[in-house]
Amino acid sequence: MTLIDHVTNAGALPSLGMTIQFAARRQDLLAHSIANISTPRFQQRDVSTAAFQATLGEAIERRRAATGGASGDLRLGTSREVGFDRSGALRLTPRSSGGRHGVMAHDRNNRDLEQLMQDVAENVGVFRTATELMRSRAGTLRAAITERP
Amino acid sequence: MYGALDIATSGMIAQRTRLDVISANIANENTLLNAQGEYDPFRRRMALLAPGNPSARSPRGQALGVQVKAIELDQAPFRLRYAPDSPHADASGYIREPNIDSTTEQIDAMEAVRAYEANVAAAEAIKSIASQGLRLLA
Numbered sequence: 001m002t003l004i005d006h007v008t009n010a011g012a013l014p015s016l017g018m019t020i021q022f023a024a025r026r027q028d029l030l031a032h033s034i035a036n037i038s039t040p041r042f043q044q045r046d047v048s049t050a051a052f053q054a055t056l057g058e059a060i061e062r063r064r065a066a067t068g069g070a071s072g073d074l075r076l077g078t079s080r081e082v083g084f085d086r087s088g089a090l091r092l093t094p095r096s097s098g099g100r101h102g103v104m105a106h107d108r109n110n111r112d113l114e115q116l117m118q119d120v121a122e123n124v125g126v127f128r129t130a131t132e133l134m135r136s137r138a139g140t141l142r143a144a145i146t147e148r149p
Numbered sequence: 150m151y152g153a154l155d156i157a158t159s160g161m162i163a164q165r166t167r168l169d170v171i172s173a174n175i176a177n178e179n180t181l182l183n184a185q186g187e188y189d190p191f192r193r194r195m196a197l198l199a200p201g202n203p204s205a206r207s208p209r210g211q212a213l214g215v216q217v218k219a220i221e222l223d224q225a226p227f228r229l230r231y232a233p234d235s236p237h238a239d240a241s242g243y244i245r246e247p248n249i250d251s252t253t254e255q256i257d258a259m260e261a262v263r264a265y266e267a268n269v270a271a272a273e274a275i276k277s278i279a280s281q282g283l284r285l286l287a
Contacts, residue, residue, distance in 0.1 A: 020282070027275060028153045028213060032200075034271040035160030035215040037264045038167075039198040113267060120274045131281045138285065 006071050007141065014063075014074035015056055016134045021090040022052055022082075023127040029094050030120050037116075040107035045094035046119070047081045049126075055082055152210045153275045159202040159214035160268035166217045167196040168261045171254050178249045181237060188237045191247040193223035223248055 029046055036042040059076045066072060078084065085091045096110075105111065143149050174193050183189040202214030225248045233242035 024153075024278065024282075027278060028156060031153045031156035031160075031271045031275065032213040034267050035156050035163070035213075036198070036200050037160070037267055038164070038260060039200055039215055042200060113263075117267070117270065120271060124274050124278055127278050128281055131285055135285055 157272035164265040
């Protein structure tokens with residue numbers, strides 16, 4: 001393993017990167033559901049955050065077993081919802097959410113605006129947390145490189 | 150990330166178009182003549198929304214978002230009003246008036262405005278995510 005791998009894959013950095021990618025992709029899905037809030041017969045689609053966190057947790061456990069957890073590549077297993085395309089970027093396969101199958105609305109849309117807004121707020125929170133942690137980590141690295149606190 | 154902004158924008162455009170259609174309906178609630186001055190009551194217009202956004206730049210963005218697929222005429226029957234003195238009255242003294250119910254239009258307008266606001270909120274969230282992401286570089 002090269003030195004730069006040790007730096008870029010150190011500690012929590014790979015899992016933070018995955019979390020940021022996941023939040024950015026999920027934001028697309030949430031924006032899609034909001035854009036189609038009054039489209040007839042539209043069914044909201046979302047991915048399960050719990051399933052993603054479980055996949056991430058397993059990958060972290062595997063890395064800990066292999067390298068002790070201090071550094072090393074994080075290899076996520078793929079599931080029905082979470083996968084990777086050829087360039088290695090995260091790809092989400094959403095399922096229908098909302099569950100009431102639109103029986104409440106004349107246009108058969110299963111809109112749930114409050115739930116959607118809560119999901120957006122949560123997702124932005126996850127993104128902010130992950131980027132702040134990554135920033136502080138990058139700040140430590142910068143301090144080490146420049147030898148200035 | 151900027152793809153997500155396309156999605157929210159497509160929602161805003163669709164809802165604004167819908168609001169334009171509703172405004173036209175309310176404005177023409179009592180329109181009996183067409184542009185040529187002939188008796189031809191105004192038919193209610195409906196904006197039909199569908200998922201997908203053909204104006205997005207990326208193929209992935211085209212699958213997401215919303216678009217106004219068509220603006221169609223409501224084929225519901227016209228309102229009938231008894232006005233035997235009107236020059237447009239039929240043999241039994243009724244005139245046909247636009248098939249527009251202002252209450253329905255007002256409620257549709259409220260829904261369109263709320264949906265627009267939801268899209269604005271989504272765009273704000275995306276902007277905050279994008280600026281937060283950019284701070285990583287700074």
